[in-house]
Amino acid sequence: MAGSYSIINGQFFKTSEANILITDLAVQRGYGIFDFFVTVNNQPVFLDDHLDRFYNSASIMRLEPVPNRVELKRLIYKLIEKNEIPNSGIRITLTGGYSTDGYSIATPNLLITQNPFTYNIDSFEKGINLVTYNYQRQLPQVKTIDYLQAIYLQPFIKENKADDVLYHNEGEIRECPRGNFFIVTKDEEVITPTKDILAGVTRKKVLSFSDFNAKEASIKLEDIDNVAEAFVTSTTKFVLPVFSIDGKLIGNGRPGKITTKLFYKLFGIRMANYQVL
Amino acid sequence: MAGSYSIINGQFFKTSEANILITDLAVQRGYGIFDFFVTVNNQPVFLDDHLDRFYNSASIMRLEPVPNRVELKRLIYKLIEKNEIPNSGIRITLTGGYSTDGYSIATPNLLITQNPFTYNIDSFEKGINLVTYNYQRQLPQVKTIDYLQAIYLQPFIKENKADDVLYHNEGEIRECPRGNFFIVTKDEEVITPTKDILAGVTRKKVLSFSDFNAKEASIKLEDIDNVAEAFVTSTTKFVLPVFSIDGKLIGNGRPGKITTKLFYKLFGIRMANYQVL
Secondary structure: OOOOEEEEOOEEEEHHHOEEEOOEHHHHHOOEEEEEEEEEOOEEOOHHHHHHHHHHHHHHOOOOOOOOHHHHHHHHHHHHHHHOOOOEEEEEEEEOOEOOOOOOOOOOOEEEEEEEOOOOOHHHHHOEEEEEEEOOOOOOOOOEOOOHHHHHOHHHHHHOOOOEEEEEEOOEEOEEOOEEEEEEOOOOEEEEOOOOOOOOHHHHHHHHOOOOEEEEOOOEHHHHHHOOEEEEEEOOOEEEEEEEEOOEEOOOOOOOHHHHHHHHHHHHHHOOOOOOO | OOOOEEEEOOEEEEHHHOEEEOOEHHHHHOOEEEEEEEEEOOEEOOHHHHHHHHHHHHHHOOOOOOOOHHHHHHHHHHHHHHHOOOOEEEEEEEEOOEOOOOOOOOOOOEEEEEEEOOOOOHHHHHOEEEEEEEOOOOOOOOOEOOOHHHHHOHHHHHHOOOOEEEEEEOOEEOEEOOEEEEEEOOOOEEEEOOOOOOOOHHHHHHHHOOOOEEEEOOOEHHHHHHOOEEEEEEOOOEEEEEEEEOOEEOOOOOOOHHHHHHHHHHHHHHOOOOOOO
16 A cells, blocks of 8 residues: 655655656656665654665766755655655655657656555565576666566566575676675675675665674675575665575575674664654 | 657547556566557558567566557557658557556556657768667567666767667677667678567568578677678668768768668668658
8 A cells, every 4th residue: 555645846646646747768768766765653764875875876877957855855754744654665766757759868757655664574584585597787886767677587586486586697696686685604704796786775784884794795606505694685675584595505594693683783773763652 | 749649558648648657667667668660641661560579578578468459550540540640650668557566567558659750861861870888688689668778878979979879798799779780791791680689670671671682690899890881770760871880980981882772672662651742
């Protein structure tokens, strides 16, 4: 169930009537960017990190003008107030706009939508199983709306009895379609790929924790054979243990020690605003 | 100027009011396919070839249901009748639909739009200059709405004083973002890349002309140094001579002999319905 209201270019619309013209470059040419964050008890989590990335994506894709940060935050808080969904996910999308020739970038359309989202701690215990696939996301540093390959691969993931796909580029591990990938070595080093990936906000937080030995480095497919633990990070997944990759068990197929520690550390920070009613 | 009317899911809308909900998977995830053909004096050109490809793209991307061919043609002819634009381009787009979770494919939205288009023979004389770029289109055999890279590269094309980009994959020439690439050897062989490209309708026609020595084969970047002629084909470009690639002249930088012959042959077929008023 979507929130009752959405915002298009600063104006509120009932979500059931929130629409854009079909001449928009997102519809015509898949051209657009977005960002996504959650709210806990009506408080956006890591909002400035997400807005930093949002403005960076917009700039790289030459989408302008965009409301400034003060104005954008004002809109976000108004939507939170109006929809009354304390625990939610909020998506800000910026499209290529109503292009007159169907190819040139026009004035972007800014769409803000909100949906209920509450993290379920069961998903940590359940973990995920990954299947690898040779694919390099285009413009990987930008959070574009391009998920063609990820959606196309859904039957492949199912056939391989996996929950999600792990992209690699000719053997160099990259990321999941909607999450960053990490390994934990037997020496308790926490490593995430450094190149041609999206700079996730949760990934950034994990790398910043000084009480963990976390770093960016190249990870190859064959490195997986020797890891102690593996996990995926994202705004909705938090720190999600990987139990198997291509059918091979990681560690003992349970949440590992470092993964669990990292999870609870992040969980504490992220849920700080949560109130038991 | 767009045609006054567009069709969404079988219904006519004023183009200025033709819209879709922002929950559509095209807007959320860039997920959709399309096809594009022209009309000459109200007659669609190579319509069945385009519909063959359209249904094939839809099937590969698991977009269903789609109206059957009889129904789709009926809609197209009704739009032609209503808009009264004898010489036009018609685009049929099929989107991922209103996804409830923002990721799963839903019932597709079918959009049909029409814009004036008349081929200007001057563009043949003007030719184009290309700049090469290392990029492999994802799902190349499908006419998806993904033109992220092509639009992103517009400033690169301009900086290199070119008119369009020619993609290659690690030195293996592929295609232009909106057209197929051909070379003509000094032995008058007409060659177009065979692998990981979109099967263009004009490309198919050129390959079918028995009075030309045309075939599919691998073309490498270094092969360009020895070609006699080069050209690009598409529904709007017909047969368009390439005058230079990466600043290096092709032939004498004028439309070549075989290119010109091919152009007039195709022009004759395509404009058969054109009537001088």
